[in-house]
Amino acid sequence: MFPYKTSLHxxxxxxxxxxxQLTNQFIHLIKEGTIPSGTKLIGTRSLAELLQVHRKTIVAxxxxxxxxxxxxxxxxxxxxxxxxxxxxxxxxxxGNEISNHTDQIGFSYYKSNLHHRTIEKKDDWMYINDGVSDGRLTPTEDLAKIYxxxxxxxxxxxxxGYISTQGNDQLRNVLANYLNETRGLSITKEHILITRGSQMGIWLSAQLxxxxxxxxxxxxxxxxSADITFLHQKAKVLRVPVDENGIDTVALExxxxxxxxxxxxxxxxxxHPTxxxxxxxxxxxxxNLAKKYSFAIIEDDYDYDFNYNHxxxxxxxSxxxxxxVIYIGSVCKTVAPVFRVGYLIANKEFVNEASQIRGLVDRQGDALLELTFAEFIESGDLDRHIRKVHKVYEKRRDLFCDLLREELNEYFSFKKPKGGMAVWLTLNKKYTWLEVTRAARKYKLEIGNFSRYDMAKTNHNAIRMGFARFNVAELHELIKRMKLTMIDLANLEKFA
Amino acid sequence: MFPYKTSLHxxxxxxxxxxxQLTNQFIHLIKEGTIPSGTKLIGTRSLAELLQVHRKTIVAxxxxxxxxxxxxxxxxxxxxxxxxxxxxxxxxxxGNEISNHTDQIGFSYYKSNLHHRTIEKKDDWMYINDGVSDGRLTPTEDLAKIYxxxxxxxxxxxxxGYISTQGNDQLRNVLANYLNETRGLSITKEHILITRGSQMGIWLSAQLxxxxxxxxxxxxxxxxSADITFLHQKAKVLRVPVDENGIDTVALExxxxxxxxxxxxxxxxxxHPTxxxxxxxxxxxxxNLAKKYSFAIIEDDYDYDFNYNHxxxxxxxSxxxxxxVIYIGSVCKTVAPVFRVGYLIANKEFVNEASQIRGLVDRQGDALLELTFAEFIESGDLDRHIRKVHKVYEKRRDLFCDLLREELNEYFSFKKPKGGMAVWLTLNKKYTWLEVTRAARKYKLEIGNFSRYDMAKTNHNAIRMGFARFNVAELHELIKRMKLTMIDLANLEKFA
Incomplete structure (x- = not known):
């Protein structure tokens, strides 16, 4: 007889x-062939006795x-x-336990060359970012209340239920008004696709x-991330110089x-990044060039709300x-990355096509969150929030730039940015960011993936350093850790 | 002199x-060339007088x-x-107003053959769906409280801030336990990518x-939607028959x-759909075939929670x-489509690759919503919700099938489904769904896009009719409208 008592638990x-529990164990035993096909099973009464359960359990x-x-x-x-x-x-x-099965895959698939990794953050470390808002200023509770x-x-x-792939109508209407007022657009909801954030807008544009x-x-x-998106699409990415006036339009022509x-x-x-x-x-x-040569301009306006000098x-x-123009934006920088609400704005037909592709990837948006933001924008709360953080970030920029100049002038050069949440920081050519990154870890400072700022490999030796997330005390601490790092490196060089 | 007074508003x-306001109007006038390059502007004092504003405004x-x-x-x-x-x-x-500009696009782009459209719903109409949960039973408030x-x-x-593209760790842990317990899996969080819903899981699988x-x-x-996703990926979609035991594995071999x-x-x-x-x-x-021929099984388990007979x-x-197996699921059917939380489960390496692609499309998930569902699942609330709606839907299935048999037997044939939220309803070959769809509108009944059930064009003359969203009164009303429709068609046929 099959050893029911030892095989069933x-x-x-x-x-x-x-x-x-018994049903699923039987299924496994039958599937594996441990109880082979054709086997006559023990009677329900006997099995119930063997396992010390009620007969009804076995019958069921x-x-x-x-x-x-x-x-x-x-x-x-x-x-x-x-x-x-x-x-x-x-x-x-x-004969083995299920948990013993290896993790070797049973089929072939295509691998990308993407290697994005999110660092697990430790509490007493400081992490350099490329310009992210300070979560402590995010009106999370207010938004949750509206939600x-x-x-x-x-x-x-x-x-x-299932709704339009273009996003919630109310948010699209509110956003059309808001963008018309604040950015000089002249659009209606038909020109708007609500996305999960700017990245989705860039990706959809690349698809089309x-x-x-x-x-x-x-x-x-x-x-x-834009570069990587275009390269993943197998496009040919050509580059034009960037100077203090932005991208070089003569080279473009x-x-x-x-x-x-x-x-x-x-x-x-x-x-971005300079x-x-x-x-x-x-x-x-x-x-004019876009008109003359019939190309699209993907305008990623991630930093619109943060302009300190004017x-x-x-x-x-506009x-x-x-x-x-395909105009892309989101609330990720303005409010917080956790709120996955962005937009892609273009001519109606293009927006409709983009929303078809979006439907394939991500059936629809989150109507509750979209309605939350419709209210948050319409009530003026978003504007009030922007005014509030604007002042804070401007002060942080000033302090950060002052400290950089006072404490780290011999190692770094930069121009004070007119807006945004980051400084473009060029390292003295005596050093490399690889050295700095390694040395900084001694002081619990993580620079992160610096190579993403030089996709074209021009060795400009600069990275983007976000300041907005750090308060006054933290900015002092950050500068302190950077200084200790650079002193270590300078000493190493001296005695080399 | 340039007509400042009439040009500026x-x-x-x-x-x-x-x-x-004035700045932005000036920019437009300069951009257009209406105020040509080289022009000397009127003094601030004079302009202030002309426009009747404070001189400081013009200076600014x-x-x-x-x-x-x-x-x-x-x-x-x-x-x-x-x-x-x-x-x-x-x-x-x-010389024209901005709003006059045409909506003709200024660049070329690739169009898909996708034509998904969401119907705008009117209050007194009834809409047939392919099996969607009843929003009135959704624990929206409970979830919002947790949120x-x-x-x-x-x-x-x-x-x-910016988090892992694989999803919130807490939800991944909770989900691993939950799926191990309820579905006999034996996974850890490394096998899970949190998606926006099943569609994202299907799409990511297709990409890889x-x-x-x-x-x-x-x-x-x-x-x-799965067919369309694979076709959009330019794959060759081969079909095997489906009978009362599911897909034909001999044909597959x-x-x-x-x-x-x-x-x-x-x-x-x-x-789906039968x-x-x-x-x-x-x-x-x-x-066994998957092992022998090294292919992947994309198992879309959308209906797991709804099995009435056993x-x-x-x-x-499992x-x-x-x-x-690439195992795909979501809370869209179980809770509601508005909650965009799903999962893709596979070997670790595959999950990592899928999360890379997901990052390109949709940088990350919604951590607040993911944490909400982690609590909802862990507390047992999800299970309690399932038990509650399970009973309701079972009764609705029974009623709907009884009514169909009593009232519409001469027009439709079907087998009572063992589970799920829909009935596979075959129309008597005397009629077509096109006729039915048109005739039903007289009774404010919208059948929707019936052709999606016959992508292979086999003329099976059946559609999937969801019952779960309709309560007892509505099911009676639905059957009434269907009957009126069919009587109209039968009369038409009689007198043709």
């Missing part, structure tokens, strides 16, 4: 009903197995494992604009004269009379 | 400061324009539009498995013998000893 403390188990097709009950003969039931071929499995209020509404039911070997132009220094480009990716309002603003002249040139500069999209 | 009720405006590069101030000479400033070429723009509680925690700050001309096998009838397939997509627990369960024998066959059937993934 009962856990009376499990939430799973006994009959189901057998019934379940019959229902699921693992057993067949033949009247007057008994209960059998069906004759033709194959068993699961698993030479390395039989809850919305969720309690009677009519919320209609927002709970670029196939293998299509050309996209970016700055010689550029936002690494030279490219356009000899080949058809599909698009230009630009962070006009504070070039933080410069695209000049008025170049703005006009870029729009009023916000209207985006290229004067996009020929529909060349 | 001041809106004292706008939230935008006066100086900024000019300063802003100088700062942004639209004007240059030459000491002792005055303020000029820079000589070399190009103007924006916009023949159809000049708010989480958002008020002191340590929430660390969840607000399929390039142009790679073969994926699906049922002759299949979930249309025949394909495997002659060509290398990359994967099989299967909704083992209630085939609602049948993959039989025990075929489950084993499918796993205990839940463990997924293929016996995936050779790592052939």
């Amino acid at each position: 009962i856990n009376r403390r499990s939430k799973e009903p006994l009959f189901l 188990c057998y019934e379940e197995l019959v229902m699921q097709g693992w057993l067949e009950a033949i009247p007057k003969k008994g209960t059998f494992v069906p004759k033709d039931l194959p068993f699961l071929k698993s030479e390395d499995y039989r 809850r209020r919305i969720s309690s509404r009677k009519n919320i039911t209609k927002h709970l 604009l670029l196939k293998e070997e299509d050309i996209i132009v970016v700055g010689e220094t550029n936002y690494a 030279n490219i356009c004269e000899s080949q058809q480009i599909k698009g230009v990716y630009v962070t006009s309002h504070h070039h 933080t410069v603003t695209l000049s008025a002249e170049r703005r006009i040139c870029l729009l 009023a916000p500069i209207l985006p290229l999209a 004067h996009d009379v020929h529909n060349n | 001041i809106n004292r009720r706008s939230k935008e400061p006066l100086f900024l 405006c000019y300063e802003e324009l100088v700062m942004q590069g639209w004007l240059e101030a030459i000491p002792k000479k005055g303020t000029f539009v820079p000589k070399d400033l190009p103007f924006l070429k916009s023949e159809d723009y000049r 708010r509680r989480i958002s008020s925690r002191k340590n929430i700050t660390k969840h607000l 498995l399929l390039k142009e001309e790679d073969i994926i096998v699906v049922g002759e009838t299949n979930y249309a 025949n394909i495997c013998e002659s060509q290398q397939i990359k994967g099989v997509y299967v909704t083992s627990h209630h085939h 609602t049948v369960t993959l039989s025990a024998e075929r489950r084993i066959c499918l796993l 205990a839940p059937i463990l997924p293929l993934a 016996h995936d000893v050779h790592n052939n």
Whole structure:
């Protein structure tokens, strides 16, 4: 007889009903062939006695197995494992515990060259970022209150099902008004696709604009995630120089004269990573070139809200009379990355196409969160939040730049940025960021992946250093750790 | 002199400061060339008088324009539009209002063949769906309460920034335990990628498995969104028959013998759309074939929680000893589509690759929502919710099937489904769904896109009709409208 008693295990403390525990164990035994097909099972009464359970449990188990097709009950003969039931071929499995199975995959698939990694953060370490907002200033509770209020509404039911891939209508209307007012656009909700954030906007644009070997132009220094997105799409990424006025439009025109480009990716309002603003002249040139050579401008306006020396500069999209601009933004920098609400703005037909692709990847947005932001924007709360953090970040910029100049002048050079949350910091050529990164760890300072700032490998020896996340005390501490690091390196060099 | 007074407009009720209103209007005028480059601007005092504003406003405006590069101030000479400033070429723009610009796009892009459309719902209409939960039973308020509680925690700050593309660790741990307990898996968090829902899981699997001309096998009838995802990936979609035991594994083996397939997509627990369960024998066959021919099984277990006649059937993934299964699920059916939380489960390396691609498309998940679901699952609330709706839906299934048989037997045939939220309803061949769809509108009944159930064009004349969203009164009403529709059609036929 099959050793039922040693093969079947009962856990009376499990939430799973006994009959189901036995059912699933039987299935495993039958699947593996441990109880071979054709086997006649022991009677329910006997098994119940063996296992010391109520007979009803065994009856329920057998019934379940019959229902699921693992057993067949033949009247007057008994209960059998069906004759033709194959068993699961698993030479390395039989007799072992499931948890022993290796993690070797059983099929082939395509690997990307992507190696993004998120660092696990330790409490007393400091982490350099490329310009992220301070979570302590995020109005998380206010937003959660709105979220809850919305969720309690009677009519919320209609927002709970499958909805448009373009996003919640109310947010699209509110956003159209808000962007028209603040950024000089002249759009309606039809021009808006609500995304999960800027990255989705960049990715969708790449999907629609670029196939293998299509050309996209970016700055010689550029936002690494955009580069990576275009390269993943197998596009040809051509680079033009970036100076204190932003990307070089003369170099761009030279490219356009000899080949058809599909698009230009630009962070006009504070070039990423160098933080410069695209000049008025170049703005006009870029729009004229887009018209003349029929290419798209992907304008990623991640930094619009943070301009300390003067009023916000209207985006290229505000004067996009020929529909060349795909305008991308999000609340990730303004509020916090955790709130996955962004937008892609373009002509209606393009927006519709983008929303089709979005539907394939991510069926729809989060209507509750979108409604939350519709209220947050419409009530003026977003504006109030921006005004509040604007002042804080401006002071932090000033302090950070002062401290850099006072304490670290011999090691780094930089220009005080007019806006944004980061400084473009060039390291004295005597040193490398690899050395600095390694040496900094002694002082619990993590620089992170510095190579992302030099995708074109020009050895500019600069990185983007975010200051917005650090308060006054932390900025002092950061500078202290940096200074200790640099002194170590200078000493090493001296005695080398 | 340039007609400043008629060209510049001041809106004292706008939230935008006066100086900024003027700044932005000047920028437009300069960009267009309406104020040509080289022009000397009127003095601040004179302009202030002309526009009846304080002189400080004009000074601020000019300063802003100088700062942004639209004007240059030459000491002792005055303020000029820079000589070399190009103007924006916009023949159809000049002199018109911005809102007049056409919506014709200024660049070329690739169009997909996707035509997903969300119907705008009217209040007194009834809409047939393919099996969606009833939003009135969704614990939206409970979830929102948890969301708010989480958002008020002191340590929430660390969840607000950029986090892992694989999803929140706490949810991954909770989910690993939950799925091990409920579905007989034996996984840890490393095997889990948190997605936005099943669609993202299907799409990511397609990205990793399929390039142009790679073969994926699906049922002759299949979930249309999966088909569309594979076709969009340019894969070759081969079909095998589906009978009352699910997909035909003999036909699958025949394909495997002659060509290398990359994967099989299967909704083992209630085939979509026909609602049948993959039989025990075929489950084993499918796993054995996957091992023998080294292909992936994409197991989309959308319907796991809804099995009325017997205990839940463990997924293929519960016996995936050779790592052939990519297991996909979400809370969309169980809780509501608005909650964008799903998962993809596979070997670690595959999950890591999938999370890289996910990062390109959608930088990260929503940590607050993910934490909310971690608590909802861990506290047992999810299980309690499932038990509650399970009973309701079972009753609705019984009622719907009884009514169909009593009232509409001559028009439709069906088998009562063992689980799920929909019935596979075959229309008498005398009629077509196109006729029914058109005729039903008279009774404010919208059938929707019936062609999605027959992607292979086999003319099975059946659609999937969801019952779970309708309560008792609504089910009676639905049957009434269907009957009126069918009577109309029968009469038409009689007198034709």
